[in-house]
Amino acid sequence: MLLLFFVDVCAHAQNASPDLLNNVLHQLSQHAAVRAAFTQQRQNPALTQPQTSSGQLLFVTGRGMLWQVQQPYRETLALTGSRTLRIDASGHAQTVHGDRGVSQISQMLQSMLAGQLDTVLRQFNVTAEGSAAQWTLHFTPRQSRVAQVLRAIQLDGGAFLQGIRIDMQDGTQTDIRMTDTRDAGTLSAAEKQALGLP
Amino acid sequence: MNPRGLWWRAGAFAAATLLIALLGAWLLFGRGRSPIQTDLLAMLPATERNPLADVAAQRLAHANGDRVILLVANADDERAKNAARALGKALAKDPVFASVTAQLPPFDLQQLAAPYLAHRFTLLTDADRSAITQPGYDPAQALAQRVNEPFDIGVGTRLQDDPFGWLQHWLDQQPWSRSQLLPEDNLLTAHRQGTSYVLVTATLNGSSYDDVIQRRALGVIDAAEKAIEHDQPGTHVLRTGALFYAEAARAGAEHDVHMVGWISTLGIAWLLLGVFRSPGPLLLAFLSTGIGVIAATTVSVLVFGQIYLLTLVFGAALLGEAVDYSIQYLSARANAGAAWEPRQGLRQVRPALWLALGTSLLGYALLGLVPFAALRQMACFAMTGMTMACLSVFWLLPALLQRPARPLSAPAVRGALILQSTVWRAASGKRGVVLALLLLCFAVPGWHQLRHDDDVHLLISPPATLAAQEAQIRSITGLGNGTQFYLVQGADQEQVLQREEALEQRLQGMVDAGQLQSWLGLAGMVPSLRRQHANLQALAPLFAQPDRMRQWLAGAGFRANDIDAWLQAWPGTPLKLTAWLKTPLAAPFRYLWMDGNASHGVASLVLPQGDAPGAALQKAAEGLPGVTLVDKAASTSALFGRYRRYASVWLVCAIMLIVPVFGWRYGLREVPRVLAPPVLGIGFTLSMLGYLQQPLTLFHWMALMLVLGVGANYAVFLREGEPHIAHRPGAMYASVLLSAVTALLSFGLLALSSMPALRDFGLTLLLGIGFTALLVPTSVPHRMLSP
Numbered sequence: 001m002l003l004l005f006f007v008d009v010c011a012h013a014q015n016a017s018p019d020l021l022n023n024v025l026h027q028l029s030q031h032a033a034v035r036a037a038f039t040q041q042r043q044n045p046a047l048t049q050p051q052t053s054s055g056q057l058l059f060v061t062g063r064g065m066l067w068q069v070q071q072p073y074r075e076t077l078a079l080t081g082s083r084t085l086r087i088d089a090s091g092h093a094q095t096v097h098g099d100r101g102v103s104q105i106s107q108m109l110q111s112m113l114a115g116q117l118d119t120v121l122r123q124f125n126v127t128a129e130g131s132a133a134q135w136t137l138h139f140t141p142r143q144s145r146v147a148q149v150l151r152a153i154q155l156d157g158g159a160f161l162q163g164i165r166i167d168m169q170d171g172t173q174t175d176i177r178m179t180d181t182r183d184a185g186t187l188s189a190a191e192k193q194a195l196g197l198p
Numbered sequence: 199m200n201p202r203g204l205w206w207r208a209g210a211f212a213a214a215t216l217l218i219a220l221l222g223a224w225l226l227f228g229r230g231r232s233p234i235q236t237d238l239l240a241m242l243p244a245t246e247r248n249p250l251a252d253v254a255a256q257r258l259a260h261a262n263g264d265r266v267i268l269l270v271a272n273a274d275d276e277r278a279k280n281a282a283r284a285l286g287k288a289l290a291k292d293p294v295f296a297s298v299t300a301q302l303p304p305f306d307l308q309q310l311a312a313p314y315l316a317h318r319f320t321l322l323t324d325a326d327r328s329a330i331t332q333p334g335y336d337p338a339q340a341l342a343q344r345v346n347e348p349f350d351i352g353v354g355t356r357l358q359d360d361p362f363g364w365l366q367h368w369l370d371q372q373p374w375s376r377s378q379l380l381p382e383d384n385l386l387t388a389h390r391q392g393t394s395y396v397l398v399t400a401t402l403n404g405s406s407y408d409d410v411i412q413r414r415a416l417g418v419i420d421a422a423e424k425a426i427e428h429d430q431p432g433t434h435v436l437r438t439g440a441l442f443y444a445e446a447a448r449a450g451a452e453h454d455v456h457m458v459g460w461i462s463t464l465g466i467a468w469l470l471l472g473v474f475r476s477p478g479p480l481l482l483a484f485l486s487t488g489i490g491v492i493a494a495t496t497v498s499v500l501v502f503g504q505i506y507l508l509t510l511v512f513g514a515a516l517l518g519e520a521v522d523y524s525i526q527y528l529s530a531r532a533n534a535g536a537a538w539e540p541r542q543g544l545r546q547v548r549p550a551l552w553l554a555l556g557t558s559l560l561g562y563a564l565l566g567l568v569p570f571a572a573l574r575q576m577a578c579f580a581m582t583g584m585t586m587a588c589l590s591v592f593w594l595l596p597a598l599l600q601r602p603a604r605p606l607s608a609p610a611v612r613g614a615l616i617l618q619s620t621v622w623r624a625a626s627g628k629r630g631v632v633l634a635l636l637l638l639c640f641a642v643p644g645w646h647q648l649r650h651d652d653d654v655h656l657l658i659s660p661p662a663t664l665a666a667q668e669a670q671i672r673s674i675t676g677l678g679n680g681t682q683f684y685l686v687q688g689a690d691q692e693q694v695l696q697r698e699e700a701l702e703q704r705l706q707g708m709v710d711a712g713q714l715q716s717w718l719g720l721a722g723m724v725p726s727l728r729r730q731h732a733n734l735q736a737l738a739p740l741f742a743q744p745d746r747m748r749q750w751l752a753g754a755g756f757r758a759n760d761i762d763a764w765l766q767a768w769p770g771t772p773l774k775l776t777a778w779l780k781t782p783l784a785a786p787f788r789y790l791w792m793d794g795n796a797s798h799g800v801a802s803l804v805l806p807q808g809d810a811p812g813a814a815l816q817k818a819a820e821g822l823p824g825v826t827l828v829d830k831a832a833s834t835s836a837l838f839g840r841y842r843r844y845a846s847v848w849l850v851c852a853i854m855l856i857v858p859v860f861g862w863r864y865g866l867r868e869v870p871r872v873l874a875p876p877v878l879g880i881g882f883t884l885s886m887l888g889y890l891q892q893p894l895t896l897f898h899w900m901a902l903m904l905v906l907g908v909g910a911n912y913a914v915f916l917r918e919g920e921p922h923i924a925h926r927p928g929a930m931y932a933s934v935l936l937s938a939v940t941a942l943l944s945f946g947l948l949a950l951s952s953m954p955a956l957r958d959f960g961l962t963l964l965l966g967i968g969f970t971a972l973l974v975p976t977s978v979p980h981r982m983l984s985p
Contacts, residue, residue: 046357
């Protein structure tokens with residue numbers, strides 16, 4: 001059902017400052033593997049209070065993302081372009097079927113962070129503002145089907161991506177902040193295995 | 199009988215022929231739908247012991263049979279989409295298409311989930327069910343995971359309708375959610391290696407195998423493709439569907455019929471004119487074979503209701519054997535010179551013709567025993583055609599050939615005599631023994647190199663470009679291959695669904711292990727009632743104390759009124775297959791369900807998707823009651839193999855059948871001499887096929903049976919004819935050679951056919967008839983040979 005999302009970025013879709021967008025993408029693509037601590041806050045109109053979770057993430061260009069929640073529960077998800085794996089404490093991986101929405105957002109982020117301007121977003125209108133040192137990118141869906149569900153996505157950052165904000169049409173807001181972002185250095189055996197790296 | 203009697207008989211025969219021709223014309227053209235069957239699948243034999251399996255295979259082949267799938271590709275996304283829209287519009291304009299889908303109708307994503315809400319507690323994914331039934335399952339944590347899931351975009355179910363996401367997960371694994379094509383700009387689109395692919399499908403307003411519809415639809419598609427390739431540079435269109443395969447098969451067969459038919463007709467005409475030195479005999483020879491072909495076509499349509507393309511191609515080649523009878527009669531006339539008397543001539547050739555016809559009929563009758571519709575039809579066609587051609591010589595030709603004719607052309611007779619005496623001298627006495635041993639030494643290594651091949655692609659070999667396009671479309675869209683599937687049978691719906699679940703558990707294991715891309719089956723969309731009941735049972739402990747559930751939900755932040763509504767929905771109702779099949783969502787999957795009859799119970803189809811080896815698929819069905827893997831291609835190949843093995847036995851049997859016939863006519867001691875040319879011809883042909891590295895197929899063996907029949911004819915003609923024309927040495931062999939060359943001109947040309955089976959057939963006949971015709975002078979003993 002998560003019919004959504006985004007595979008490639010539009011060379012033809014920016015309404016403003018293509019240079020800044022190019023610069024930002026180029027800047028992001030300098031880092032092949034990145035680690036960060038994240039805090040995700042979600043507000044859903046069906047819920048009485050906002051939900052907060054936090055943990056560590058590892059992003060490897062071209063391979064995918066490890067999303068390790070540490071609070072309020074422990075869970076590790078490996079989001080690779082084609083599928084999503086849930087990895088339990090013993091390192092055992094289980095496929096999460098059909099989570100295409102998740103995989104595709106991860107793919108979109110991968111394309112973004114790998115600086116693939118041609119392939120970054122076909123489905124969004126993108127505007128950029130700010131400077132290379134402190135920028136914000138706004139994504140609004142071009143597809144009516146996606147727009148029925150998703151209102152907008154906003155990315156901001158400097159040398160690294162610092163925040164992701166997702167606004168849904170039903171009023172759900174997800175805000176992910178990243179801190180302590182750094183180049184990943186060497187990956188552990190478990191991390192490599194989870195992302196299907198040799 | 200006086201000349202008047204001859205005319206009476208000829209008149210009666212002509213009238214009968216005319217009636218048959220009229221009946222044939224009506225059968226072929228007078229009934230609206232052409233009985234010419236271009237569907238190659240229809241030609242395949244019933245391979246399954248299970249009658250439902252063949253029905254299912256046909257159903258599957260035709261489920262997509264009237265659908266055309268086009269994939270518009272362009273490196274430029276905008277151009278690909280514009281081209282697809284234009285293509286859709288162009289096709290929709292023509293009434294030959296019942297429907298065209300390019301642009302998707304607007305629809306509300308949220309509404310897809312609504313009909314499932316009543317069943318939300320009975321539909322669980324395997325992963326959820328096993329998680330819930332784990333001893334350490336913590337509902338509070340499950341809720342926390344759900345509401346914090348990263349990038350969760352909550353499409354499908356609303357959070358308050360499905361707090362744990364069970365229904366959401368279940369909907370996510372439904373086939374319509376797993377499609378590799380995504381809606382973009384209201385078009386179904388995929389992106390691969392920098393190219394955009396847009397799907398356009400169309401349904402024909404009739405059958406792909408209908409001549410008129412086929413031509414019209416192809417015309418419209420070709421024109422529309424040209425237009426969009428011009429308007430949107432860089433666009434190309436991939437196509438697949440029964441329409442294109444049917445057209446290719448038809449074009450191939452038409453090409454074969456035309457080429458083989460025309461070249462053999464012209465070649466035979468030229469030969470006959472040259473040898474008989476007058477156009478009259480030529481016309482009569484064609485009249486006789488024409489009567490044979492017309493009667494054969496009529497009887498075949500009458501018996502089988504339709505006529506296969508393969509039979510028509512074979513029929514074009516049969517001209518070469520049917521013409522033998524008239525050649526014998528015409529030669530007798532030419533050789534009699536001024537002393538010609540039609541009834542006397544008939545008496546002279548009659549034993550030879552009866553004997554020749556008898557051996558041919560025996561051979562074809564054996565072919566007709568194969569339980570394979572296409573071969574039976576060929577046998578029926580051949581037997582009718584040969585009999586009518588032979589009867590026309592007995593009843594029609596004498597009346598038309600009352601005047602004497604000029605003798606056979608002298609150079610032809612001289613050439614035949616030289617060849618005959620050379621072969622005869624080489625094969626007589628000690629020299630013959632030495633030569634035979636030498637030839638045997640040469641033949642043995644060839645026999646050692648013989649191998650065999652039973653692949654179904656001998657019969658069905660679509661053009662490589664079509665197959666490549668289909669493979670590419672399959673990899674981009676994930677549409678199934680349609681030739682392998684599981685048939686799941688049971689006494690009732692519930693049993694079938696339970697059996698499907700057992701199978702699908704194994705298939706899912708193969709998917710998880712990366713052996714299979716995916717599978718498609720109804721139990722994945724509508725679980726069995728037992729499974730749905732088990733799902734309720736798994737959830738029941740969580741709902742045993744509603745207050746506790748209320749606490750968990752409130753703890754996760756859900757509102758009291760939403761919690762009440764959700765708890766009140768428990769336990770809901772199970773999803774029933776019969777009701778589901780009626781929903782619009784089920785429309786694309788309805789063909790998977792087979793409402794059987796009282797004797798067969800009910801059944802469903804499960805389609806494995808992706809290229810898994812047949813053995814692995816077979817293993818998945820092992821030990822599961824009611825589950826059969828149906829692999830039409832593999833079982834047809836197995837059938838070919840079985841008949842190929844029988845065919846060698848048949849050949850020996852056919853020779854055994856001829857022995858008493860020849861023994862009765864020539865005496866047992868003479869049988870080896872008369873039979874030697876065809877039998878040795880077959881031996882040398884096999885050896886040559888070995889040297890040529892041709893793997894033997896059923897069709898090689900069929901051709902060898904024909905070689906036996908034709909070769910025996912030649913021996914008989916020569917043996918019977920020689921005493922009557924002792925005054926013209928070489929003339930009899932000249933007429934046999936004439937028969938052989940006409941046979942080579944027709945059958946041999948099949949070696950150029952586009953269908954591998956006919957190619958094998960033609961090549962074998964070319965070799966076999968060639969060898970036999972060369973060897974046949976040895977069948978006449980020395981004392982009979984003219985000085």
